[in-house]
Amino acid sequence: MTTSPAVDPSASADRLLGTPLWQHQVDLVRSPARYRVVCAGRQVGKSRTLAVLALHEASTKRDALVLIVSAGEAASKRLLEDCAALALASPLLRGSVLDESKSQLTLSNGSRILSVPASQRQIRGWSVDLLIIDEAAFIDAEIWRAAEPAIIARPGSRVVLCSTPWGSADHFFRQLWRRGMDAPDEMVAAWHWPSSVSPLVDAALLEHWRDTWPAREFATEVMAEWVDDSGAYFSTAELDAAATVEAMVLPVDGASAGGVVGGVDWGFSRDANALTVLAARPELDDRGRRRFWVPYVREAFGLAYDDWIDELAETASGFTFERLVCESNGVGAMPSMVLAKRFAQGGLRDVVEPVTTTAVLKETAFGWARVLLAQGRLALPREPSLLKQLRALEFEQLASGGMRIAVPDRSGHDDVAMSFCLALHGALAADVPEGWEGGEVVGSTDDVLAQDDTYDALEWAVDYGDGGGWDRW
Known part of the structure; x- marks a missing residue:
C-alpha cells in the first residue's frame, strides 16, 4: 500500500529526500507512540533517522517547531547540519529553505528546526511539536525536566530519545527505554539497535570483533548493552x-x-x-x-x-x-x-x-x-x-x-x-x-x-x- 509523505516519515524519506530508510528505522518513524526511545550501537543510522523525523515534521506542517536537544554543542550543530544537508539535497525541499544557521533551519511554510545544547536557559519557554533528545543518556535529569513540558501545549506533539548506553539504572533515559521494551503501548515504545541491525554490517567482521574485543567493549559499543565497570579506570x-x-x-x-x-x-x-x-x-x-x-x-x-x-x-x-x-x-x-x-x-x-x-x-x-x-x-x-x-x-x-x-x-x-x-x-x-x-x-x-x-x-x-x-x- 502506498502512503503519502504528508503522513508517513518513511514515505518522506523515499520521495522528498531520496533516502530510503532501513527496516529498523521504518519501524521507529512509523510508530504512533508519544514517546519513542532508542538505545543504539555504532553505525546504525541514528543521526539520519532523527534528521528525517525532524524534516518530516517541519515540511509537512505549517508553523511547526522541532526542538533538538543534544548533550554537547558539537553534537547539536552536527545534527542540524544533517537536517540542512538532506533538505538542500532534495529537489522538492531545497527551494523551501529560507534560512540556515548554526542553530536554526527555517522553511517557507513557517516551520523551524532549532538545535541547542543541553542548557535549561536555552530549553525553557518553547512550545514544540516534536522534541528530539540526542544522546539522552548523557543529559542530566534537570535538563529533561526542563525540556519535557515543551510538548504539553501542542496537540499531537511527540518525543524521540536516542542514545548509546550510559548511566545508572535510575536515569530517566534508561527507565523510559526499559518501560518501552517491557510493555510498549501508545504512550511509550522502545527499540534496541545493536550494530548488527544495519544492512551494511560486515557479519564476518562483527564475529571477529566478538572473538577479539573484551566483552565489556563489545557489549557497549556494538551490542548497545549496559555493562559493569570491570577493567575500567573510571567507573x-x-x-x-x-x-x-x-x-x-x-x-x-x-x-x-x-x-x-x-x-x-x-x-x-x-x-x-x-x-x-x-x-x-x-x-x-x-x-x-x-x-x-x-x-x-x-x-x-x-x-x-x-x-x-x-x-x-x-x-x-x-x-x-x-x-x-x-x-x-x-x-x-x-x-x-x-x-x-x-x-x-x-x-x-x-x-x-x-x-x-x-x-x-x-x-x-x-x-x-x-x-x-x-x-x-x-x-x-x-x-x-x-x-x-x-x-x-x-x-x-x-x-x-x-x-x-x-x-x-x-x-x-x-x-x-x-x-x-x-x-x-x-x-x-x-x-x-x-x-x-x-x-x-x-x-x-x-x-x-x-x-x-x-x-x-x-x-x-x-x-x-x-x-x-x-x-x-
Whole structure:
C-alpha cells in the first residue's frame, strides 16, 4: 500500500529526500507512540533517522517547531547540519529553505528546526511539536525536566530519545527505554539497535570483533548493552556523579571562568585535535581544599594544524590561560612550537608548555583525577566525547610496578581524554601534596622529561621562561 509523505516519515524519506530508510528505522518513524526511545550501537543510522523525523515534521506542517536537544554543542550543530544537508539535497525541499544557521533551519511554510545544547536557559519557554533528545543518556535529569513540558501545549506533539548506553539504572533515559521494551503501548515504545541491525554490517567482521574485543567493549559499543565497570579506570557511577556542569562556557565568555589551565592533544590520522580547559572554583570545599571544574571541551576532526592553531589563539582571546600544556610527542613537536610562537607574538609568551606524554605522567594526572572524583572536588560537563573516552580508559599493572593507562585502539578515540590528562598535569601543582613538585615525583627519573629538557630537545626558538603564571592559581 502506498502512503503519502504528508503522513508517513518513511514515505518522506523515499520521495522528498531520496533516502530510503532501513527496516529498523521504518519501524521507529512509523510508530504512533508519544514517546519513542532508542538505545543504539555504532553505525546504525541514528543521526539520519532523527534528521528525517525532524524534516518530516517541519515540511509537512505549517508553523511547526522541532526542538533538538543534544548533550554537547558539537553534537547539536552536527545534527542540524544533517537536517540542512538532506533538505538542500532534495529537489522538492531545497527551494523551501529560507534560512540556515548554526542553530536554526527555517522553511517557507513557517516551520523551524532549532538545535541547542543541553542548557535549561536555552530549553525553557518553547512550545514544540516534536522534541528530539540526542544522546539522552548523557543529559542530566534537570535538563529533561526542563525540556519535557515543551510538548504539553501542542496537540499531537511527540518525543524521540536516542542514545548509546550510559548511566545508572535510575536515569530517566534508561527507565523510559526499559518501560518501552517491557510493555510498549501508545504512550511509550522502545527499540534496541545493536550494530548488527544495519544492512551494511560486515557479519564476518562483527564475529571477529566478538572473538577479539573484551566483552565489556563489545557489549557497549556494538551490542548497545549496559555493562559493569570491570577493567575500567573510571567507573560510570563516579563519572556520572561528577557530570554536574549544566552548560559549557564558550570561549567568548571565557573570562568568567577566571584563570584556567588547558590541555591540547594534536590529532593524527583518524584522531581529532582536542582541547580541554580546567578551572578552579572560587569556593573551597568544607575541608578548605580547592575545587575544580571543566568549563570547556572541544574536539575537532579533519582540521588542519594551521586552522587548529588559529582556533586555539582565538580561544585564548576569551579564556585567560595561565598554562596551555601541549603534547610534544611525535607529531606534536612542531605544531607545539608554532603554537608557542603564535602565543608569544600575541603577548602570551610564557603560557604554552610542551610536555612529553609518558606512562608516569598519565598515571600521575589520571590518579589525581580519581582522588578529586572520590573527594567530590571535580565537576565535569555532560559532554559525551569526554565521558565516553574517560569511561573507555583501561589500566594494566606493569612488571616495573607502574601502570599503563590508555583507551584501547578497538574502543575508538582518546584525543579528548588525553587533552584532559594534559590539563590535569598543568594544574596539579595548584593542589600539590607535600613531596610532589610540578606534577611529578620529586627525585623520580622515570622517563619523564623535565620541562627545560623538553625545550632543549625541540630547539625552541622562543625563550619560554619558567611556565608563566600557573603558580598564581
